[in-house]
Amino acid sequence: MPRSRSPRSTVTLPEPADRAWIRCAMEPVVHGVRFLDWACGRAGFAPRTAVWTEQSSTAVRMAAAGVGVCAAPAHIVRGAVGEDCVLFTPDPSWRRPPAVHGRTESTGAAAAFVDLLRAR
Known part of the structure; x- marks a missing residue:
């Protein structure tokens, strides 16, 4: 979300529970449900979807324009809109296990990369 909507640089996931969400069609599935539904459910609410988009960077730009909030990896957020945004930090954090x-x-x-992943 734009920094003008929050004085802090990060907020917890439940804070924007009443806001509309911009969703990405390529959202990963976690435990059989879309990531945002899973993460918000763990935080005690269901996201209210305003719009679906195909690209994460489009969702980020729409959020920066005030359409709603979105969940996207930090590197995509910073690449699309720079530092003028607020990052949500799911607690506990979620990382997708690597697969090859x-x-x-x-x-x-x-092969060396696969060996490195297997060693982790």
Whole structure:
């Protein structure tokens, strides 16, 4: 959301519970439900969807224009609108586990990367 709507640089997820949300069609699915539904449900509310968009960067720009709030990775937010926005921090934080898929066995740098992921 635009910084003008909050004096702080971060807010917790329940704070904008009454606001309209801009949703991205490519939103990941967590435990069988879309990420925002899952995260907001854990925070005690259901998001009110204002609009769906295909691109995360479009959702961020719409939020910056005041259409609603959106959930997007911080690097997309900063890349789309710079520092003039408020970041939501889900508590506890959520990170998607890495996954690797290939049609053939990995070689070279790709194999080294797969080995690195497996070691974690």
